Amino acid sequence: MFETIASIILTVSMTLFWGIASIAAAGLPYSKSNQSLKNRINFSIWTGGAALLLSAMWYATIIGQLVMSGCLFAEGTIKTLIPLTLVPQLYLAVTILPRLKSLRESGGEPPTQAALRTVAHPSVPLSFYAAALASVISAFSTVFAQPILPSPFEIAQRFMLVALILLVPAIFARRRYLKVIRGEQLQCGFVVRLLNLAVAGILTAVVAIAILVSNVLVGVNASKLPEASDMMNHERIDEGGGSATQISGYSDHHNHQQHYVNNQTGTVEVAALTGNISDPADVKFELVAQRKKITLASGAVIDAWTFNGEIAPELRVKHGDMVEVKLINKDIDSGATIHWHGYNVPNAMDGVPGMTQNVVKPGQSFTYKFRADQEGTYWFHSHQQAAEQVVKGLFGTLIVEPKQDAETFDEQFTVINHRWMTDQGYKHAIGKHDVLQWKQVKPGKRVKLRIINTHNQSQKYLLQGTEFRIASIDGIRIQDPQPLSDQTAYRLGSGGRYDVVFTMPDHPVFFKLGDYKNVSNPGITFYTETPPEKPIFKAESALFDPSDYGKPVANDVTAATLKFDREFQMILGNEMGFYNGKFHFLWTINGEVYPRVPTLVVKEGDKVKTTFVNKSLTEHPMHLHGHHMTVLKKNGVKVKTPWLTDTLSVLPGESYEVAFIANNPGMWMDHCHNLDHAATGMILHLMYDNVRSSYEVGTRSGNLPD
Secondary structure (H helix, E strand, O other): OHHHHHHHHHHHHHHHHHHHHHHHHHOHHHOOOHHHHHHHHHHHHHHHHHHHHHHHHHHHHHHHHHHHHOHHHHHHHHHHHHHHHHHHHHHHHHHHHHHHHHHOOOOOOOOOHHHHHHHHOOHHHHHHHHHHHHHHHHHHHHHHEOOOOOOHHHHHHHHHHHHHHOHHHHHHHHHHHHHHHOOOOOOOOHHHHHHHHHHHHHHHHHHHHHHHHHHHHHHHHHHOOOOOEOOOOOOOEEOOOOOOOOOOOOHHHHOHHHOOOOOOOOOEEHHHOOOOOOOOOOEEEEEEEEEEEEEOOOOOEEEEEEEOOEOOOEEEEEOOOEEEEEEEEOOOOOOEOOEEEOOOOOHHHOOOEOOOEOOEOOOOEEEEEEEOOOOEEEEEEOOEOHHHHHHHOOEEEEEEEOOOOOOOOOEEEEEEEEEEEEEOEEEEEEOOEOOOEEEEOOOOOEEEEEEEEOOOOOEEEEEEOOOEEEEEEOOEEOOOOOOEOOOEEEEEOOOOEEEEEEEOOOOOEEEEEOOOOOOOOOEEEEEOOOOOOOOOOOOOOEEOOHHHOOOOOOOOOOOOOOOOOEEEEEEEEEEEEEEOOEEEEEEEEOOEOOOOOOEEEEOOOOEEEEEEEEOOOOOEEEEEOOOOEEEEEEOOEEEEEEEEEOEEEEOOOOEEEEEEEOOOOOEEEEEEOOHHHHHOOOEEEEEEOOEEOOOOEEOOOOEOEO
């Protein structure tokens, strides 16, 4: 992140100095005296020199990023922006500035005709203009249009843009030069020069607007999502450098109408991937998706979309149970589904409309059935237009208890953090409690907090007044978790879960959202006899790091000598552009948004490695459906304790290497769980090569996942 901020500051500063130098260079032919010419030349050289120095610092920053963070962080900038800025700057440094410097030595009054011809030559102002414009594009690209894995055409585009915008200034510069060649006196009055500048500026703006409008028209049309598709990018597949798959050699795979009748040997439809559900259900639930007004503890009212008319209903089962959940849609007009977040159910039970099922429309129902083979803390939510539906409340918790547990707890609390839009504005709440809660616990009692972050952004948490342990991450137990100081904060990305355990001391324990300064944030005060007047929090001294905690996970992908069958990379970026015909700040994967992001294709049994690189300006909690990922490296260095996760938060400037075994056949979403990002295309799909689609996505079917 530091390199990004430094790049922004340096490119903006470069632009400023090149802009000032350009104005000075454009005024050189209007000098009335030799002294005036010398002064203007000196100013141009000094401002140009300062701009060159800032440029050199920027190049050093990029090289430092390349050395420290690796090629994937710097490749786009090195291929695209550095050549764009370096070409005009080298020309200035080697040709123009020495030429101007030599004119400072000449004498005589007024300036000689040869000197005026030299400074009036179009190459002088245009080289300054080009340097300034290249800096503007570099600054804009760093923030709004990061170059990621650029093609030759994308590299050439920026040069073409500079050339087109400089077309009008080039015409004016040539006219001025011809006047000087003919010995004509340039009109150097302030009003005349201002008028000429205004005309040139207006015409240049017209060219720029024409370029912008043409890009808008192309962008709007190119970004529109198809009315119907099967969610797979058939034109672009990524096999991760592994052996060829059936998909790459099977041209009929893209014809949705033939998916239901194709009997190609060895392929199976998503709808058939239900797992073994022949056994009767051990536990049954019914969830009714419905709208309902909910009143929070403070009195604030939510127009909520709920399951069973309540906030986050809990489904609690035992490990090994056959679970049956019937979803009934009462009045959610756009339809609903249930996705079991982090729970590796068979593909047909994953709850993604258009991929694993059809959306459940009002008056319809769908029954999910699966074996509870994973113990731990999980949650579920609708995946139909999830950026809207989850925010409004279509979620709940899934708690899978072990049949026998060596470690018992006297008190368990499910702490589900969400941000609601209420009639009083946005409010964070733990369940329905947007104010402080008070809970009495006797000293010596063992307490477990099951913390779930359903908010779109990451959230920091504090537990103070006692030491504690983080017993599990994303439902997976940590082996030999060590006690943590009560001044250790911990952060959960959107969709993530921690189980936090502690023994109640003989004095209060305070839990809250946010850092210690946010005293108004909701929390829980645990007390023994008499509740304290108010919780007291200390400044946190450390932030929990799962890469150095407990014992390392040892599984099929942690062996040091392992050779992976497929290796993928996801460079997370951002740009301004269009999505489905509307202008958005886009969040990209490898420079693209869904449906242009290639589909990742694997074979069952493959050992798969994925590298996440976050070049963007914000955090991305990356969530792979149907699998848990083992984290192997952080920022290019092996982690001390590999751990399992289903939702990995990748901060700006960070990179991670994760791996998994392809052991759950199907079509699976892999996306950022900041659902606003997913809704504008930060999605791709993991496809097993022997699987074909059973459904379609788009407005025709009403299946609209994000």
